[in-house]
Amino acid sequence: MLLDCDEQLFMAYKRSGEKGTEKVLSTWSEAENKLQADPKILGTALSPNLFLVNEEMAMNIAFSTARKYWGHVTTDTQAFFDKQGMDAKFVHDRLNDFFYTQRGKEIFFEQLFAQHTMDFERLIWLIFGKRMQITMPVNELQTIFLYKLNNEYFVHMIYKxxxxxxxxxxxxxxxxxxxxxxxxxxxxxxxxLGHFEHSARKTYTHVNNFVNNYKKVLDKCITYVDNHNSTCLEKKQLHLYQIVVHYRLAEGDNRCVKSLITAFEADWRYSMYALTEKEKVLIAYLLFHIAHQEKNDELVIQYGEYLLEDERLNNYAIEIMLEYKELLPNRKPTPPAIVKNYELNFLENLYAILLDHYVRTERYHEGLTLLKEHKLASNKKIHAALVQKNYSNEHFIAIEAYVQQDIALLVNNSLQHIGLSVDEWRRNYRLPEASYYFVAQSASLHILNILKVLFVTEQYELFEKLMEIYKKYLLIDDHFESLRVFISTYVEQE
Incomplete structure (x- = not known):
């Protein structure tokens, strides 16, 4: 079920491509003289009157379209369901119960309204109550979008x-x-706007220098919206989104991001919409990583300690991830592991970066405090050894066992045949083409920082055992040479 404007633009596109649709839009724009001037930042704008609908119509459009494309079983979809152990009659009955009842329609719309998107995978979860691990078959209807503005609805479909x-x-x-x-x-x-960026990437993948062009278009749009709207909470959200986009797409140059943050904090500090604690945490998180990229030790430590104090980052992480999905690496944390890529989890990465800058600035006792107060800064067994001062041989054996388990899971994703996995790891972990090369690099650098802290703070028993484990499983020559030079220099100074 297509809106009239969608159908007309689609026909124009099939005849003459994007130029044909822009010509139709220009004609419509000339006939519509009630709207404010169109800045033509992204071609000619559509009148929202052409595509915004009331609630009943939005429900009918979305549900009837979903039923048309997803409400019956094709050969491909049944083959998928067969792999899940669901026979054709069971699937057919469940689809009918959902798509031909008022209750099914209400559930569908509730979920679409709450999530703003619906695809086949999410629909299957909604109907059958479980997420499927096997890749879904590609359907003619790919996604349904729904947003509410006041009492009107914006509903749009993406077709294959x-x-x-x-x-x-x-x-x-x-x-x-x-x-x-x-x-x-x-x-x-x-x-x-996240969905807007996704569609922009799909639409303009062929455009050279997409990132710079996208940022310029976004900035022009935001400037225009700024000038035509009074101060409001939504304007602050728009500016914050702009900062995050520039940070994600900075490609190593953070001058614009820092400039935007400075202006943002100045504009909103004393307004009635002053920054919330969550927004302060988000800004601090960005500045922490920018400072790390720029090797500004003092700022890294300042922002890192702020984020850890009162568990600020941890307290707001879920909210930030929901709003900015790609910003915080959210791989599940693994407190037992020490051989891992620390960049895959935002907290583990925070601890690793902060410890590195403590070492760089010779704040070894602060580094030791970090290791004692946070399991994720090392691992459960190392943390327990430091806190409980348990330096028994059994405890050291347990630390090594954890390392072997980490390696087995990285190499074969299994704890069976740990010895064979460790042998394979030792042969390959220094090779750039190995799948776990970056894990080895990350773990090696972090363990060496732990070793430096342990050595300077005279935690010699744990230092010696961890050094033994490092040489056995993670020795990287240039990393180890830096540790040797560090210890030699430190001893000479003493």
Whole structure:
């Protein structure tokens, strides 16, 4: 079920491509003289009156479209269900119960309204109550989007056929809403613009220097929206999203990000929409990583300690991840492990970076405090040894056992045949083409920082055992040479 404007633009696109659709849009724009001037940042805007609908119509469009494409079993989908142990009759009955009852329609719309998107995988989870691990078959209907603005709804579909057109039209509609609608009507700005960026990548993958072009377009749009809207909470959310986008796409140059943060803090510090604790944590997290990239030890330590104090980052991490999905690496933390890629979890990475800068600035006792207070800064057994001062042989054996288990899981994703996995690891972990090369590099650097802290703070028993484990499983020549020079220099100074 297509809206009239979607159908007309689709026909124009099939005849003449994007130029044909822009010509139709220009004609419509000339006939519509009630809207404010169109800045034409992203071509000609659509009148929101053409695609915003009431709640009943939004429900009917979304549900009837989903039923048309997802409400019956194709050969491909049944083959998928067969692998899940679901026979055709069971699947057919469940789909009918869902798609041909008022209750099914209500559940569908509730989920779509709450999540803003629906795809086949999410629908299967909704109907059958479990997430499927096998890749879903590609369907003609790929995604349904739904957003509410005041009492109106924006509903849009992405289809497999001419998918670039549907992504282009989705971008055009979101752009048009920001140009023509008051900012106060928007909810979940970060999520809507995240979907906008995803469609931009799909639409303009062929464009050279996409990142710079996208940032320029985004900045122009935000400047325009700024100038045509009064101060409001939604404007602050828009500015914060702009900062995060520039940070993610900085490509090593953070000058613009820092400039945006400075202006943001100045603009909102004394407004009635002053920064919340969560927003302060988000800004500190960005500045922490920027300082690390720029090797600014003092700022890394300042922001790192702020984020750890009162568990600030941990307290707001889920909210930040929900709003900015790609910002915080959220691989499940592994307190027992020490051989791992520390960049895959935001807290483990924070501890590793902070410890590195403690060592760089010779703040070894602060490094030791970090290791004693936080399991994720080393691992459970090393932490227990430091806190309980348990330096028994059994405890050291347990530390080595954890290392062997880490390696077995990295090499073969199994704790069977640990000895064979360790042998394979030893043969390959120094090779750049090995799948676990970066894990070895990350773990080696972090363990060496732990060793430096232990040596200077005279935790000699644990230092010697950990050094023995390092030489056995993680020895990287240039890393180890830096440790040898460090110890030699430190002893000479003493």
């Amino acid at each position: 056929e001419h998918t670039l057109f549907w992504h282009w039209l989705f971008m055009k509609k979101i752009y048009s809403l920001f140009i023509h609608k008051p900012l106060e009507q928007f909810t979940f700005i970060h999520e809507m």
